[in-house]
Amino acid sequence: MSEFVNTKDVIGNQNTLDSILNQTITDFADEDVTGIAGYTFTACRDLRSVSIPNVTFLKNYAFQNCYQLSDYYAPKMYGSEAYGLQSVDINTIKFATPPTNNNSGLGSRFTNYFTAYVIDYTPGDKVTTLNGEAFRYLFNCFHLILRLPSVIALGTATSFCQWSPIHEGYGWIYVPDNLVDTVKTTTGYLTYANQIVGISQYPKAITGDTITDTWEQIFAAEEDGTYSTKYSVGDTKFLTIRNQLVLMEIVAFDRDLLSDDSGRTAKITWMTRGCHQYSQYNRHSNSTLGGWPQSEIKQHIIERYLEPMDATVKSHIKQVRKYSRYYTPDGVETKNLPSDDYIWIPSWREMAGNTNSAGETKGVTYTDYYSTQASRKKYPNACTASSSYQAYNYMTRTITSATKYATFTATAGQENRAMKDNLAVVFGFCT
Amino acid sequence: MVITEFYTVRSDGARLVRRYSDQGYYIERDGILYDEAIDLETSPYVYTETDTKHPRADLPIEEVLSIILGGET
Numbered sequence: 473m474s475e476f477v478n479t480k481d482v483i484g485n486q487n488t489l490d491s492i493l494n495q496t497i498t499d500f501a502d503e504d505v506t507g508i509a510g511y512t513f514t515a516c517r518d519l520r521s522v523s524i525p526n527v528t529f530l531k532n533y534a535f536q537n538c539y540q541l542s543d544y545y546a547p548k549m550y551g552s553e554a555y556g557l558q559s560v561d562i563n564t565i566k567f568a569t570p571p572t573n574n575n576s577g578l579g580s581r582f583t584n585y586f587t588a589y590v591i592d593y594t595p596g597d598k599v600t601t602l603n604g605e606a607f608r609y610l611f612n613c614f615h616l617i618l619r620l621p622s623v624i625a626l627g628t629a630t631s632f633c634q635w636s637p638i639h640e641g642y643g644w645i646y647v648p649d650n651l652v653d654t655v656k657t658t659t660g661y662l663t664y665a666n667q668i669v670g671i672s673q674y675p676k677a678i679t680g681d682t683i684t685d686t687w688e689q690i691f692a693a694e695e696d697g698t699y700s701t702k703y704s705v706g707d708t709k710f711l712t713i714r715n716q717l718v719l720m721e722i723v724a725f726d727r728d729l730l731s732d733d734s735g736r737t738a739k740i741t742w743m744t745r746g747c748h749q750y751s752q753y754n755r756h757s758n759s760t761l762g763g764w765p766q767s768e769i770k771q772h773i774i775e776r777y778l779e780p781m782d783a784t785v786k787s788h789i790k791q792v793r794k795y796s797r798y799y800t801p802d803g804v805e806t807k808n809l810p811s812d813d814y815i816w817i818p819s820w821r822e823m824a825g826n827t828n829s830a831g832e833t834k835g836v837t838y839t840d841y842y843s844t845q846a847s848r849k850k851y852p853n854a855c856t857a858s859s860s861y862q863a864y865n866y867m868t869r870t871i872t873s874a875t876k877y878a879t880f881t882a883t884a885g886q887e888n889r890a891m892k893d894n895l896a897v898v899f900g901f902c903t
Numbered sequence: 904m905v906i907t908e909f910y911t912v913r914s915d916g917a918r919l920v921r922r923y924s925d926q927g928y929y930i931e932r933d934g935i936l937y938d939e940a941i942d943l944e945t946s947p948y949v950y951t952e953t954d955t956k957h958p959r960a961d962l963p964i965e966e967v968l969s970i971i972l973g974g975e976t
Contacts, residue, residue, distance in 0.1 A: 601936065627957075629941040630910070630921060641914060659932075659940045659948070666914050 481505060484512030484534075492516065500524070508534040510553070522546070528568070530556035536585075539749065539776070542715055550596070558585035559749060561612075563715035570596035585609045589715055590675075592617040595624060604628030604660065610636035611852035612716050614643035614678050617671060623651055626660030637717075637854040638667060642680040646671045678717060680854075683709040691788050694739045694903060700725045705841050708745055714780040719745040719854040723838045728792040728902045731812035738790045738902030741838070743818065746853045747864040747896035748777070754867055754877055758892035763798030764869035765811040773899050778815040788903045789814050795821075795835035796869045803874040808834035815901045820870035820878045820886070823848050830870060830878045830886055848884035850898050864896035865889075905930055905950050910941055918944040929953045 483505055484492070497516050501523035510531040513519060521543035522535070530552035535541060537559050544562045550570035557565060565588040591613050595602065602624050607616065608631045616638060626632050637643045647655045649670035656665040669676060683690065683703060690709070693699040708721045724741040754769045764770060778786065795808040796819050818838075821831035825839045842848045849863035857863075863882045867889075870878040876888040879895055889895065910921040923939035924930050930937050930950040938957045942948055 604938075625935045625937065627936065628938040630939055659937070659942050662943065663911070663913065663919060663941050665917075 482507040482509055484509040507531070508556075510534065511536070513538055524549075528571075529553075532556065533558065535560055539752075550594075555585055557588070559587055561715050562586075562588045564588060564590040564592060566590075566592040567594055569594045585611070587612040587716070589613065589717060590615040590617065592619070594619040595621070597621060599624060601625050601627040602632075604630070604632035607632055608634045608636065610638070611855060613638065614717055615646065615675055616643070617646040617674060619671070620647055620651060620655070623654050623658055626658075629660030629663065632660055633664060635852065635855055637678075638664065640680070640854050640856060641667070642678055642854050643667065644669055644674075644676050644678075646674050678710060681708040681710050681719065683707050687711075687782065687785050687788075690740075691784075691903065694788075699739055703740075709742075711785060712782045713777055716748075717854075718748065718777075721745045723841045723900070724836070727836050727838075728790075728794075729836070731791040731793050738792055741836075741900060741902050743838075743900035744850075744853075744898050746855060747850045747866050747898055748853060749897045752867075752897050753892050753894050755891035758875070758890060760799055760801055760871050760874060760877075760891055763806070763809045763871055764794075764796040764816075765809065767869070769817060769867065769869075769897075770813075773815050773817065773897065777899055778901075785903070790902045792816075792902045793835075794819070794869075795832050796871070797830075797832045798871050799874045801874055808832050815899055817867060817869050817897065817899050820868045820872075823868070823880065824886075827886075830872055830888075832870065845884045848880055849882070850880070850884075850896065866896040866898045905952050909944075920944045922950050924952045926952075927956050929955050929957050 481504060492512065495516050496518050498518045499521040500519065503525055505524055506526050506528060508527055508530045511533045514533050514536045516538050518540060519538045520540045522541060523545040525545065526548055527546050528548050528550055532553045532555060534556045536555050539559060541560045542562060548568050550568045565586060589612055591610065604626050605628050614637050633639050638645060645664055645668045647668060649672050652668060652670050655661045656668050661668065693702050703722060705722050705724065708719055711718045711720050720742045722740055723743045726737045726739060728738045728741050730736050730738060752772065754767060756768060791812050791814050794811050794813050794816055796811060798806040798809040819832055821835060822838050823842050825831060825837055826833065850866050851857065851863050865879050865881045868878045872878050872888045876890055879887045879889050881887045904925050905922055906925050907920055907922050910919040912918055919941050921939055921941050922930060930940065931953050932948055932950045936953065940950060
């Protein structure tokens with residue numbers, strides 16, 4: 473628990489100097505606070521729990537990049553300005569009914585970049601148009617609940633739900649049961665007619681991944697040796713990690729060498745179909761010291777993705793031998809620094825071979841699957857190029873100089889970035 | 904002028920069209936204003952262009968940059 477003490481009615485303001493940016497606060501609870509002003513908790517990376525029972529509104533970027541924040545209690549919050557809860561892994565964001573005659577919860581882009589799994593929205597009774605831009609960039613939203621008092625027009629149809637799993641066909645839009653048939657045929661909404669259902673059906677199962685077997689059945693297939701005939705490289709499967717649903721894909725069979733020196737290989741290598749987080753540093757200290765094995769990004773993905781992972785899957789993950797290029801801060805190169813990993817971000821070589829001389833010369837590659845530059849592009853989670861959305865610049869564990877590491881850019885070209893630069897995260901594991 | 908263009912094919916095969924003003928004005932149908940509208944290709948709706956520009960037509964540069972850079976501003 474940090475020593476931060478608050479006695480204000482509204483925390484912070486638009487002047488970032490007055491906020492508590494980047495503080496090490498871990499929990500915040502205050503029954504007297506009624507609003508959270510712009511940038512107040514931005515980048516408080518240790519903030520895990522917030523209880524603000526009387527807060528009604530968030531201003532711009534209020535909790536942006538509070539990556540650890542998963543316990544969020546704000547039962548009276550009826551809206552937010554743009555990016556108020558960007559990149560926060562809250563399971564459900566439920567908006568209260570706004571005060572009468574108040575529609576400010578519909579600020580353009582108020583939900584942009586929310587990473588909530590469920591968004592439960594109640595418009596005010598004076599709202600006549602829903603701004604479609606308010607419901608896009610929802611990279612992890614699989615359930616959008618719209619508690620419409622009546623059918624409300626969508627002002628900006630092409631933005632509605634764009635760049636979300638729902639747009640990719642994976643999720644559901646819930647509306648009051650008596651409005652389902654009307655909403656399905658209403659301008660704008662009708663784009664998702666096949667995914668619009670009654671609120672009474674919440675939560676509907678998320679489907680669309682290509683492997684319909686359960687994880688238990690997948691592991692049974694590994695045991696009986698049928699896995700490589702039952703499944704194919706490129707097949708996808710959703711995995712529950714903390715409050716999120718992460719789309720994994722098979723990138724190889726029988727390839728990664730186990731760390732136990734038995735000479736055996738893991739049966740299936742999985743990697744995320746898309747990116748997770750969009751602003752994570754490799755080393756906050758900006759040092760290469762120790763390379764991938766001692767990096768902050770390695771510790772980060774262990775804590776953020778491996779430890780809270782679905783227990784059945786986690787228990788079947790195998791430790792494998794990895795190799796990563798490394799430069800000491802003094803500039804001494806080690807081409808293939810070994811490590812034993814349960815979870816990892818990819819190396820340059822694994823994704824692209826030895827192209828551009830960036831990569832390692834030892835270790836496995838997945839270049840039969842990632843055979844073209846275009847195939848290495850990574851979009852947010854379950855999103856694809858079909859959303860007309862750009863790919864993200866994501867990091868590798870390949871250090872290319874005394875100060876930089878290699879990344880795949882939005883076009884999947886190479887870029888060498890400073891260790892402290894914030895980029896997207898792609899990760900994998902073997903079973 | 905109201906532009907009508909093909910938007911996409913829905914998963915059930917239905918063809919959708921998008922209608923919008925080429926000058927960034929709201930379009931109107933039955934008293935409701937739209938930045939843009941998506942309907943079935945076979946829908947009978949008729950939209951008229953208003954003389955009011957919608958906010959998206961004049962996005963602040965930081966918002967444009969935000970879109971280009973993926974929101975990391």
